[in-house]
Structure formats: structure tokens, C-alpha cells
Amino acid sequence: MTEKLAKKLVNRAKSLGFDVVKITPAQLPPLTGQRLEEFVEADWHGDMQWLPETLERRKTPTAMWPDAVSAIVLGANYGPEENPLERLEQRSMGNISVYAHNRDYHDVIKGRLKQLAGWFAAQSGQEVKVFVDTAPLMEKPLAAQAGVGWQGKHTNLVSREFGSWLFLGIILTTADLPTDTAEGDHCGQCTACIDICPTNAIPRPYKVDARRCISYLTIEYDGHIDRQFRKAIGNRIYGCDDCLAVCPWNKFAKTAQEAKFKAREELLEPKLAELVKLDDSNFRKLFSGSPVKRIGRDRFVRNILIAIGNSGDRNLAADAQALLEDSSAQVRAMAVWAVQELSSTEATDQLGKEHRKNETDQNVLAEWSTSI
Numbered sequence: 167m168t169e170k171l172a173k174k175l176v177n178r179a180k181s182l183g184f185d186v187v188k189i190t191p192a193q194l195p196p197l198t199g200q201r202l203e204e205f206v207e208a209d210w211h212g213d214m215q216w217l218p219e220t221l222e223r224r225k226t227p228t229a230m231w232p233d234a235v236s237a238i239v240l241g242a243n244y245g246p247e248e249n250p251l252e253r254l255e256q257r258s259m260g261n262i263s264v265y266a267h268n269r270d271y272h273d274v275i276k277g278r279l280k281q282l283a284g285w286f287a288a289q290s291g292q293e294v295k296v297f298v299d300t301a302p303l304m305e306k307p308l309a310a311q312a313g314v315g316w317q318g319k320h321t322n323l324v325s326r327e328f329g330s331w332l333f334l335g336i337i338l339t340t341a342d343l344p345t346d347t348a349e350g351d352h353c354g355q356c357t358a359c360i361d362i363c364p365t366n367a368i369p370r371p372y373k374v375d376a377r378r379c380i381s382y383l384t385i386e387y388d389g390h391i392d393r394q395f396r397k398a399i400g401n402r403i404y405g406c407d408d409c410l411a412v413c414p415w416n417k418f419a420k421t422a423q424e425a426k427f428k429a430r431e432e433l434l435e436p437k438l439a440e441l442v443k444l445d446d447s448n449f450r451k452l453f454s455g456s457p458v459k460r461i462g463r464d465r466f467v468r469n470i471l472i473a474i475g476n477s478g479d480r481n482l483a484a485d486a487q488a489l490l491e492d493s494s495a496q497v498r499a500m501a502v503w504a505v506q507e508l509s510s511t512e513a514t515d516q517l518g519k520e521h522r523k524n525e526t527d528q529n530v531l532a533e534w535s536t537s538i
Contacts, residue, residue: 171290178285179189179240182336183424185328186241189344190225190312192234192338198307199412201223205373208216214386220302225336231295231300236345239305239312240282241325241332242275244427245419250407254400257477260470261436263381263405269428270457272298273334274426279335291473292341298334305334313346319371320409326352330410333427337426345459352415359409363433364398374510379444382407384469385461390499390529396472403441403469404458412425433458438477442470442485464494471500475507481510490517502533 172189179187202217202224223230227237246264249496265271283294297303306323310316314332315325324331326349342528353371367378376382380402380487383391391399410416422428433456440534444452450461458466472490473484486504489497502521506514518534525531 184240185243188312192237196225224302236343238337245331260403297336329416401473471504475504
């Protein structure tokens with residue numbers, strides 16, 4: 167009965183648009199939890215306080231739901247049509263991570279997972295729970311254990327069939343289902359993902375210091391980005407795909423067929439000169455339904471100003487200057503840096519004299535101080 171049900175499950179999942187369906191026990195080995203604990207103890211999680219707060223529940227699915235027996239792991243391909251590394255040289259454009267080029271995948275995947283879970287519950291008479299990157303559940307180790315792929319030296323999942331480009335979703339169930347075999351590690355001696363990282367956020371294989379990661383800095387971190395990382399950020403205004411895109415296994419990857427995962431033209435090569443002018447209302451309008459929306463206008467414009475400072479385009483200096491009195495301190499601080507990068511010392515000093523006298527934020531004042 168369970169084998170027939172598992173086959174029906176795979177067929178049903180693929181009819182809903184999932185590209186990969188695998189099953190594994192809803193239990194991760196103690197070593198997985200130990201590695202997560204070491205990551206938190208090293209303080210590599212940065213300001214993501216939800217990680218230490220949910221550490222114990224995160225170690226294995228049964229810590230969160232003791233009745234869970236099986237984990238159904240689903241993958242949806244979002245492979246890009248072009249290599250995202252090619253956009254890094256287009257300095258007048260902003261580079262948005264591939265996963266955020268269209269609809270928020272959480273919304274797309276979760277609806278389909280709920281459909282599949284509802285169908286499975288009715289078929290099996292068992293309990294189910296659905297997860298898409300929002301609960302204290304370690305999807306990547308589960309996916310590796312299920313045979314969807316393996317965790318590369320950058321800790322992201324790599325698939326022999328889809329390369330770096332899989333969205334993951336999990337259904338936990340009380341049903342005891344036949345399981346798939348784990349995928350072996352096929353990285354070999356390759357260190358491409360480690361070598362390409364602009365900020366050296368991968369200190370050694372299978373270890374990532376999130377505090378140095380551009381994805382963390384431009385998405386999760388809601389603070390003042392340190393000067394040591396700004397040049398390395400380049401034109402990456404939301405996330406970074408370098409370690410994903412450089413992986414040799416992408417030669418087997420396929421372009422996404424799902425229309426909701428294909429890039430919106432206005433987000434594929436957005437102009438910095440236009441993005442920097444976004445107010446809160448227009449930011450929300452442009453990124454409606456996009457994961458970019460969740461970081462808010464201020465954090466996003468902070469990122470835009472770093473990209474402007476790295477653009478080498480003096481024509482953008484006026485756009486940065488226009489934000490020197492923005493209501494957000496993090497925006498003002500990066501506006502100062504961008505102006506410094508694109509303007510003469512004399513012009514910057516004059517602006518500093520005008521703006522420092524009314525400034526109260528210490529980070530902004532510190533940015534002005536470097537120009538004196």
C-alpha cells in the first residue's frame with residue numbers, strides 16, 4: 167500500500183509542477199545538529215537571532231513535531247536563462263539574485279504544497295504539515311538525505327540534474343513511507359565556490375560565515391554595512407549568486423519552465439538611476455509579490471547607493487547627493503559614501519560642511535569624517 171501511495175504521490179507532485187520528489191525519514195543525524203550548534207557558537211549567524219532562538223527545534227524535524235515519521239522533499243527548478251555572473255560588469259545596472267526575479271517563491275510553492283498535502287492526507291488518512299523556508303526546519307540537509315542532491319562546499323544544495331537552481335519545500339507526515347537513498351558528495355577537489363566569493367565568506371569547505379556573505383549583508387542585515395565589504399558588493403543590490411552560478415554542475419542545469427519563476431524584464435537589468443529615486447510607495451509597487459519587498463525601501467536604497475558608489479559613473483553622484491537628507495540614517499550614510507566615491511575631494515568637503523552641522527546619527531557623521 168505505501169509503495170503504491172508513494173508512486174501516486176510522485177505523479178501527483180509532478181502534475182502540480184514540482185521537478186523533484188524524494189522521501190526520507192523525518193529524522194536527521196546528531197552530526198547535523200552539532201554542525202548547526204558550532205555555526206551559532208562561532209557567531210557566524212550575525213544578527214539572525216532566530217537561529218539561536220530555534221536551535222534545539224531546528225536540529226531534527228522530530229524535535230519540532232515528535233509524531234513525524236517521513237519527510238517528503240520537493241524541488242522546483244528556477245534555472246535562469248542567462249549566467250548571472252555576466253551582469254556583474256554592467257555597473258549602471260543593479261544585480262538582483264536570480265531567485266527574486268519574479269514572484270516570491272514562498273507564495274508559489276506553498277500553495278502547491280498545500281494542495282499536495284491535502285491530497286495526500288485524504289489518500290493516506292495520516293497527518294501532514296507543510297514547510298517552505300519559514301519554520302525551524304533544515305531543508306537542505308533533509309534534501310541531501312533524501313537524494314535530491316548534496317550540500318556543496320558553499321553549503322548550498324547541488325543537484326546533478328538541476329545544478330544550483332532548486333527551490334525546496336517539505337511535507338512532514340505521520341505516514342511511514344518507503345525512502346530514497348541519499349546522494350553522495352560529488353564536489354571532488356573543486357573549490358570554485360570558495361575561490362569566487364567576493365568577501366571570503368567561505369573560510370573553509372562546508373563552512374560559511376554569514377556575517378561576510380553578500381546575501382546576508384544585502385538582505386538579512388538591517389544595519390550599517392562596513393566599509394570593508396562595500397567594494398566587494400559591486401552592483402549586487404539584493405543577494406549574490408556567485409557561489410551558485412560558478413558551480414560546474416550547472417552545465418547540466420535546465421532553464422525554468424514555470425512562468426512565475428522566469429525573470430520580469432524590469433528586474434533583470436534594473437537601472438540604478440531609476441531605483442535610487444524610489445520612495446516607499448513606488449518601492450512597494452515595483453516589488454509587489456516579490457521577495458525584495460520584505461527588506462523595505464530604506465534597506466534596499468542603502469544597497470542601491472553602495473552600487474552607485476561602485477559604478478564609477480559620475481552622472482549618478484547627483485542622485486546620491488539628493489539623498490543626503492533622507493529620513494533614513496542608513497540611506498544618508500551610504501549616500502555620503504557614494505558621493506565620496508564619485509565626487510572630488512573639494513566637492514565632498516563642501517557638502518560635508520553643509521550637512522554635518524544638522525546631522526545627529528553617529529554612523530552618518532563617521533562617514534563624513536572620513537572625507538575630511
